[in-house]
Amino acid sequence: MSSAGKILLIDDSEAILARAREALVGAGYEVVTTTQTVGNGRHLASCDLVILDFHMPGMDGGQVLQGLRQAAGANRRCWYYLLTSDEAIADDYARLGFDGSLRHKGNQEQLVSQVATVFRMRRLAQMADRRVTR
Amino acid sequence: MNQIEHKQQETELAPPTVLPGRWFLPVGLKLAVGTLLVLLGVTALVVAEGLRQHQASLIASKRVAAERVTELFAAALVAPLDFRDPDGVVAEARRIQASRDVLGLGVWGVPADHALTGGEGLEAPAATDGPRAEIHAEFLDIVRPVVREDGRAVGSTRVRFSLESENQTYRQERWQILALAAALAALTSGALLWLARRQIVGPLRGLVEAARATEAGSTRVRVALRANDEIGQLGAAFNRMTAAIDDRERRLAEATVELQQVLDHMGQAIVVVDASGRIEGVHSREAERILGPDLPGQRLVDRLFPEARPSDIERRAFEQWLSYAPLVPDDEWDEVAALAPRELTLAGRDGEPRSLALDVRRLPVPGQASAMMLLISDITAQRKLERVVARQEAEHARELAVMRRLVAAGGHLFAAFLDDARARLAEADLARSSQLSAAEVAALLRGLHTLKGEARSFGLDALGEVVHDLESDVVRERSLPPPAPAAASGQSLRPGPVPPDERRARIVRGGQLLDEAERLFIEASPIGRLALEQVPVQRADVDALVGLVAGRDDAVAEAVGRLASRPFGEAVVSLSDGLPGWAEGVGKRVTLEVSGRDVPVPGPLARVLPGMLGHLVRNALVHSLETPAQRAEQGKPEVGTIRLSCVQVPGGVRVSIEDDGAGVDEERVRLRARSLGVDDSGPVGELLFVSGLSTADQRDLLAGRGVGLSAVRDECRKVGYEVTLVQPRTACFVLRPIDHEQRGQDPSHR
Numbered sequence: 001m002s003s004a005g006k007i008l009l010i011d012d013s014e015a016i017l018a019r020a021r022e023a024l025v026g027a028g029y030e031v032v033t034t035t036q037t038v039g040n041g042r043h044l045a046s047c048d049l050v051i052l053d054f055h056m057p058g059m060d061g062g063q064v065l066q067g068l069r070q071a072a073g074a075n076r077r078c079w080y081y082l083l084t085s086d087e088a089i090a091d092d093y094a095r096l097g098f099d100g101s102l103r104h105k106g107n108q109e110q111l112v113s114q115v116a117t118v119f120r121m122r123r124l125a126q127m128a129d130r131r132v133t134r
Numbered sequence: 135m136n137q138i139e140h141k142q143q144e145t146e147l148a149p150p151t152v153l154p155g156r157w158f159l160p161v162g163l164k165l166a167v168g169t170l171l172v173l174l175g176v177t178a179l180v181v182a183e184g185l186r187q188h189q190a191s192l193i194a195s196k197r198v199a200a201e202r203v204t205e206l207f208a209a210a211l212v213a214p215l216d217f218r219d220p221d222g223v224v225a226e227a228r229r230i231q232a233s234r235d236v237l238g239l240g241v242w243g244v245p246a247d248h249a250l251t252g253g254e255g256l257e258a259p260a261a262t263d264g265p266r267a268e269i270h271a272e273f274l275d276i277v278r279p280v281v282r283e284d285g286r287a288v289g290s291t292r293v294r295f296s297l298e299s300e301n302q303t304y305r306q307e308r309w310q311i312l313a314l315a316a317a318l319a320a321l322t323s324g325a326l327l328w329l330a331r332r333q334i335v336g337p338l339r340g341l342v343e344a345a346r347a348t349e350a351g352s353t354r355v356r357v358a359l360r361a362n363d364e365i366g367q368l369g370a371a372f373n374r375m376t377a378a379i380d381d382r383e384r385r386l387a388e389a390t391v392e393l394q395q396v397l398d399h400m401g402q403a404i405v406v407v408d409a410s411g412r413i414e415g416v417h418s419r420e421a422e423r424i425l426g427p428d429l430p431g432q433r434l435v436d437r438l439f440p441e442a443r444p445s446d447i448e449r450r451a452f453e454q455w456l457s458y459a460p461l462v463p464d465d466e467w468d469e470v471a472a473l474a475p476r477e478l479t480l481a482g483r484d485g486e487p488r489s490l491a492l493d494v495r496r497l498p499v500p501g502q503a504s505a506m507m508l509l510i511s512d513i514t515a516q517r518k519l520e521r522v523v524a525r526q527e528a529e530h531a532r533e534l535a536v537m538r539r540l541v542a543a544g545g546h547l548f549a550a551f552l553d554d555a556r557a558r559l560a561e562a563d564l565a566r567s568s569q570l571s572a573a574e575v576a577a578l579l580r581g582l583h584t585l586k587g588e589a590r591s592f593g594l595d596a597l598g599e600v601v602h603d604l605e606s607d608v609v610r611e612r613s614l615p616p617p618a619p620a621a622a623s624g625q626s627l628r629p630g631p632v633p634p635d636e637r638r639a640r641i642v643r644g645g646q647l648l649d650e651a652e653r654l655f656i657e658a659s660p661i662g663r664l665a666l667e668q669v670p671v672q673r674a675d676v677d678a679l680v681g682l683v684a685g686r687d688d689a690v691a692e693a694v695g696r697l698a699s700r701p702f703g704e705a706v707v708s709l710s711d712g713l714p715g716w717a718e719g720v721g722k723r724v725t726l727e728v729s730g731r732d733v734p735v736p737g738p739l740a741r742v743l744p745g746m747l748g749h750l751v752r753n754a755l756v757h758s759l760e761t762p763a764q765r766a767e768q769g770k771p772e773v774g775t776i777r778l779s780c781v782q783v784p785g786g787v788r789v790s791i792e793d794d795g796a797g798v799d800e801e802r803v804r805l806r807a808r809s810l811g812v813d814d815s816g817p818v819g820e821l822l823f824v825s826g827l828s829t830a831d832q833r834d835l836l837a838g839r840g841v842g843l844s845a846v847r848d849e850c851r852k853v854g855y856e857v858t859l860v861q862p863r864t865a866c867f868v869l870r871p872i873d874h875e876q877r878g879q880d881p882s883h884r
Contacts, residue, residue: 091445101445117451120473127466128458 003030005119008043011053023108037064044072054084065097162335169326177319185308192300197267200295204276208291211280215289237273237294256292337365348376403510407434409460409503424512441481460503489517536593537658545665551588555648558585562604563641575612597647604640661703664732700740702780703731708744722759723773730780735787738853746846750791750867758795758865785871792866819859823847
């Protein structure tokens with residue numbers, strides 16, 4: 001059974017992870033959740049999207065993201081998105097090293113719809129890349 | 135304002151089109167130059183010839199005169215030459231030479247070896263030369279032999295006449311002639327050119343101007359050419375052509391207006407954006423309503439997401455899409471179009487979220503990035519309605535769930551609450567009008583307070599609020615200190631009478647809420663209204679009681695029997711819960727209809743009934759009911775129905791189960807029976823209950839072992855009931871008390 005995409009969710013609250021996971025799995029995605037920012041190499045190797053809660057320790061320094069990208073190794077396709085309720089932080093995603101940001105933290109309906117949008121963008125980016133290399 | 139633009143009438147014309155690589159030579163100029171050259175050439179030729187002839191004639195006349203003189207001279211020389219009189223020759227010569235015209239002469243004798251006179255620079259004529267005239271540029275030589283009367287030549291003479299005066303005359307007259315010719319030529323060419331201009335160049339220029347005016351968009355241009363020649367025809371054709379263009383433009387404009395009206399009425403915003411995402415055309419009124427005014431030139435993203443932050447994912451996705459979509463090749467368009475956002479939810483202007491549905495079409499331009507046409511519909515109202523409905527449904531489901539829990543916990547408690555609540559409301563109503571003592575009021579308030587608490591504990595918050603308000607009313611009327619905690623309704627407690635309408639309305643509302651709660655409870659209860667009338671008893675007590683009255687046939691035994699029975703609805707509960715799952719598992723859709731939920735089923739049967747009914751229902755599902763597709767083909771509703779009913783009959787109950795499926799397939803049953811070696815004659819109803827017989831193709835969890843029906847029959851008989859198939863066509867099975875059957879008092883049909 002092929003899913004709509006593989007997502008890695010990283011948040012320090014198990015409760016939040018559970019609710020988000022339920023919503024996303026219901027929408028057809030393959031979801032892995034963890035409260036740890038390290039030790040995710042196995043999942044990162046085949047991941048399409050990583051959603052990182054902003055309030056994890058060490059986020060500001062950018063090391064967390066670096067660590068993740070390194071752990072992802074050969075998988076360059078993975079996109080890294082920030083999840084936050086703060087608009088200012090959301091706007092700052094590029095400086096923090098992310099590919100984008102998701103807002104309305106806590107609202108599962110919004111999460112699913114935003115994730116769907118991200119995957120649409122991925123698909124379009126893939127098509128654009130294909131054309132360039134053609 | 136949002137009209138598609140028409141071409142405006144322009145007074146400024148574009149510069150004339152120049153053919154590349156060549157100079158522009160007006161026809162008039164060409165005609166003029168050509169005419170002039172031709173005329174000049176012809177004139178020059180004619181004049182030259184004329185002049186030549188004129189000169190020749192001047193010379194000819196001189197020649198005649200000169201010859202005459204020379205002949206006379208020659209005649210006069212005969213005598214002197216004949217008589218060898220040199221003086222005579224000289225004398226004659228001098229006479230001739232006196233004329234200014236004569237430049238010189240020479241006379242020779244015979245032989246002509248030396249000139250007898252003159253002859254300087256003159257050539258002596260040869261003897262054989264006859265008379266002749268030699269014409270030179272400046273002079274004319276006449277040569278004549280001097281011949282005696284008898285024809286013998288005695289000499290010859292050459293006289294040279296000057297052509298000076300002729301030349302001079304010629305020169306003078308030449309200029310006059312040239313001048314005259316030039317004048318004539320100029321006049322002629324002038325006349326020709328004027329004629330050409332009037333007849334050809336002028337009308338042509340007029341046509342050119344008219345054509346350019348038409349090209350620039352003016353549609354009223356006509357030329358007035360009166361001459362009935364080719365140019366006139368051209369002019370007429372041009373007029374017809376512009377009239378036709380005019381007509382077509384007018385019709386196009388009308389069609390465009392119609393189209394515009396249609397688009398406006400579609401209620402969709404229709405905008406066209408160019409490859410850079412800017413709005414280049416607005417094609418319906420709705421566009422302004424949805425996207426705001428002054429659209430052309432704006433970036434669509436700015437209008438669709440007026441308040442979105444740059445990191446907003448929807449905005450980014452749309453920008454990405456808009457930048458990529460114009461460039462895709464045709465074979466990828468469908469896929470890309472599918473990735474366009476179908477629906478956008480924007481923060482609305484007044485705080486309400488707005489929902490817009492988006493549809494995209496491509497307008498390909500050969501050789502360039504395409505423009506996009508977007509059709510945007512405002513579906514805010516529709517989504518809002520959907521949300522309201524969903525919320526109401528969710529609310530209802532939640533309440534139902536609450537009620538179900540209530541039912542499970544103890545319907546009798548709820549029943550008691552309902553009675554209590556109604557009583558208190560009635561009290562409160564009465565208290566309005568009468569004068570109650572302080573003690574009575576206090577009791578009333580306590581009662582209301584308790585009611586409020588109970589309502590809240592049953593999850594009936596709305597009722598709790600109403601009761602709270604009633605409490606406040608009573609307090610106000612009696613000017614008593616307000617009950618703690620503070621009022622949730624937020625009213626200020628002013629002492630004094632409450633308007634009777636308000637009070638009455640509250641009581642009525644309270645009554646309505648109680649009725650609603652009761653309805654919901656009954657809806658939630660698998661045994662319906664009965665749940666309100668039950669009390670829980672211990673099974674052990676009931677069993678003991680049953681044992682004690684065993685064998686008795688009196689009123690007590692009857693009452694105990696009723697005590698031990700369970701309402702039919704209870705037996706059906708597990709079926710209702712499990713049926714949707716079983717149906718989905720075999721790819722069918724079915725609903726359960728139950729009648730006789732509150733009919734009491736005797737204890738022993740009640741214990742085994744759920745299991746048996748389960749068997750029979752599963753059988754119906756697997757064997758009798760068809761798939762939705764099959765049902766649709768037959769014109770039946772896709773969702774099948776299984777009907778369970780229970781009625782009281784003497785000796786117990788009659789339970790029946792039937793469905794609207796294909797029924798029992800008699801042929802298959804008989805076939806299967808034969809293959810098992812069982813005698814297949816006899817009613818198919820009996821064959822079904824043979825152990826080991828199943829027409830299912832595979833054993834799944836639901837059916838197939840062939841044990842079910844025979845086991846059902848055995849169970850039934852153990853509790854004194856018989857199960858039979860009474861109607862194969864509807865797969866109708868019936869359970870009846872055995873005693874009843876044996877007594878032959880069964881009122882039901884076979």
